[in-house]
Amino acid sequence: MEDHGIVTLDPQGRVASWTAEAGRIGGWSAAEIVGRPFSVFYPPDDVAAGKPGRELAIAAERGRFADEGWRVRKDGSRFWAEVEITALFDGQQRLLGFGKVTRDMTKRRDAEEALRLSEERFRLLVHSVQDYGIFMLDPGGRISSWNAGAERIKGWTADEAIGQHFSMFYPPEDVAAGKPDWELEVAAEQGRLEDEGWRVRKDGSRFWANVVITALFDDRHRLQGFGKVTRDMTERRNAEQALRERRRLVGHLVDAQEVERRRIAWDVHDESIQSMVAVGMRLQLLASRLPEPHASAVAGLDESVQAAIGRLRGLVSRLRPPELDRHGLVEAVSGYVDEVAGRWGLEHSVHDELTAEPSPEAAITVYRICQEALSNVHKHARATRVDVRMSTVDNGTLVRITDDGVGTASDDAGAGHFGLVEMHERAEAAHGWLSVTSTPGQGTVVEFWLPMLPDLTGLEP
Known part of the structure; x- marks a missing residue:
């Protein structure tokens, strides 16, 4: 049988026959092994303990003996063997010898031992x-x-x-x-x-x-x-609840700021600007009725008033850009970028890839973060160009602001700038995220995402 070394022994345990498979397993040829005691297959300690003779005695008494243990090849190497010895009797129950079947189980034993060790390591891992x-x-x-x-x-x-x-x-x-x-x-x-x-x-x-x-x-x-x-997960849950509470408070603060900005913008527009416009009209009327040089002096006053009105209108626009309410986010951001980048001498572009208009709450947050990011470009980047790209991603608004300025190491990008902290807080308060990546000599990228609609879910119970 393949993989089974079959040997016959005489009643004293000497090898009487030897198959080719037995030779493959043990290493001996038939000429080398026939006539020798089968104890040569056993390790010295087993021979000294009388194990070969004991196995034959048990097989002769019971008819059969089965065992697993170490055996020895011709070259002295050991292998793990599955052995079955069967006593052979004649018709009068006289012992004629033994049939011995040996199978090399070393690979199976090694696999079982590896599995046992793996299971033991896993048990120790789980336990520890x-x-x-x-x-x-x-x-x-x-x-x-x-x-x-x-x-x-x-x-x-x-x-x-x-x-x-x-x-x-x-x-x-x-x-x-x-x-x-x-x-x-x-x-x-x-x-x-x-x-x-x-x-x-x-x-x-x-x-x-x-x-x-x-x-x-x-x-x-x-x-x-x-x-x-x-x-x-108690600590994680407490931290998440604390973060949600912080975001909620920051959100309330941002909302309160926007309400106050809107109130101031309306007050300036409805009261201060209107009053200044009335003053300008009266100065123009007065200048038309006065002779020179008084008319020129009054006209100069009117120019100062008109300049003040322009500055107040700029203040109103920064406090609450009317384009945001009238024409939407893209128009408002484009107008702001055209104004400030043109004033600072920056080449610029605004790319509109939006497929849906964000909620009013998200729109004002996008606008404010863009304001702060562009201000940082002006103050710190020493850039010659800035580009703004807005797109709709994952049911939200993704904005990417890129400049070609001096950049900085990524770990230091925006470090210590209150404006960056404010941008992060605005994004997080709106349940979004913001990241800043920068490479020395290659500029800076500010990227942030806000959900399309405000998150109205409350805290976990």
């Missing part, structure tokens, strides 16, 4: 993990294993937890609602379940947990139990 509670449940939900992370997170030792029902980790209201059993049912039906919610420690305190329950099936798809991984 501190940040995750990893444990097993039987099909009924009772705890059958427990790692150090589970003890650290939940407070129970392995002796206290094993054998208990895992519902002891749930608040009373969840237990009363049948949540633990429902989670096992869903995991068994769908293969896994993931959940976040309150769990209870041994001391009664609560923590916010991320939980994954995985159903474990055998080869016949029979449920053997569940694997459960728990992570304490």
Whole structure:
């Protein structure tokens, strides 16, 4: 038989016949081995312990002997063998000898040993993990294993937890609602379940947990139990809530600023500018009635008044750009870029790739961030060109402002600039994001994204 070395032995254990496969496994030729005691196949310590003779005695007594162990090749190397010795009797039950079948199982043993070591390393890994509670449940939900992370997170030792029902980790209201059993049912039906919610420690305190329950099936798809991984997310949840609260407060502050800007803009437009316009008209009328040089002096006053009116109108535009309400975001940003970039001597462009107009709240935030970004270009970049690109991406507005200025190391881009902090806060308050990338000698890119509509969701309970 292939892979099976078949040998016959005489009653004293000397080799009587030898197959080619036996030669391949052991290394001897038939001429070298026939007539020699089969103990040459055994390691010296087994020979010294009398193992070869004992195996023959057992086979003669019971008819058969099976064993696994180390055997020796002709070159002295060892291999792991599966051996079966069968006693051969004549019709009068007189022992004629033995049939011996040997199979080299070294590869199988090495694979089994590698698997055992892998499983042991995995067991040690699971047991030593501190940040995750990893444990097993039987099909009924009772705890059958427990790692150090589970003890650290939940407070129970392995002796206290094993054998208990895992519902002891749930608040009373969840237990009363049948949540633990429902989670096992869903995991068994769908293969896994993931959940976040309150769990209870041994001391009664609560923590916010991320939980994954995985159903474990055998080869016949029979449920053997569940694997459960728990992570304490309390700190992350508190940090997220603090961030949401900060964003909410910043959002309220930004909203209050915009309301105040609008009020001041209206007051300046409806009162100060109108009054100045009336003064200018009276000065023009007066100048038309006075002789020189008084007429020229009054005309000079009128020019000063008109210049003041122009500056006030510029202030109104910066406080609350009328184009934003009248014509939309692109017109407002384009007008502002044309005005300031032209005044600063910068080549410029505005690319409109919007497929949807953002909400008024998002539009004013985009406009304010663009204002601050362009101001930074003027103050710090020493650029000759600036380009603004607006597009609709992922149900939101993506804006990219690029200059060809001196740039800076990425880690230092915008460091210490209050304007950059304000841009970040505005973007985050609108539930978006902002990034600044810069390369020395290659300019800076300010990129930010805002959702199309304001986020109206409240805090988690």
